[in-house]
Amino acid sequence: MNLKQLEDSNHHSVGYGAGSGQVINEVYECPCGNGKVYYEKDDIPGFKSTDISCDCKECNEKYTFGRGTAKEK
Numbered sequence: 001m002n003l004k005q006l007e008d009s010n011h012h013s014v015g016y017g018a019g020s021g022q023v024i025n026e027v028y029e030c031p032c033g034n035g036k037v038y039y040e041k042d043d044i045p046g047f048k049s050t051d052i053s054c055d056c057k058e059c060n061e062k063y064t065f066g067r068g069t070a071k072e073k
């Protein structure tokens with residue numbers, strides 16, 4: 001399913017000594033609507049990482065999250 005996006009903020013980062021890049025932060029509503037799903041992507045040379053977390057315990061146990069999506073486990 002697709003999650004409802006609540007916030008979208010992309011900002012420029014000065015990087016971590018390996019050049020500058022983009023940091024993407026997006027916040028989605030969790031499937032039950034009681035929590036939030038946070039998507040963060042650091043797109044900085046030499047420091048690429050993606051982090052998805054959900055602060056809703058129920059949905060955390062029930063779903064696997066992607067960028068703006070949730071899949072039942």
Ligand SMILES: [Zn+2]
Pocket residue numbers: 030031032033034035056057058059060
């Ligand atoms: Zn939830």
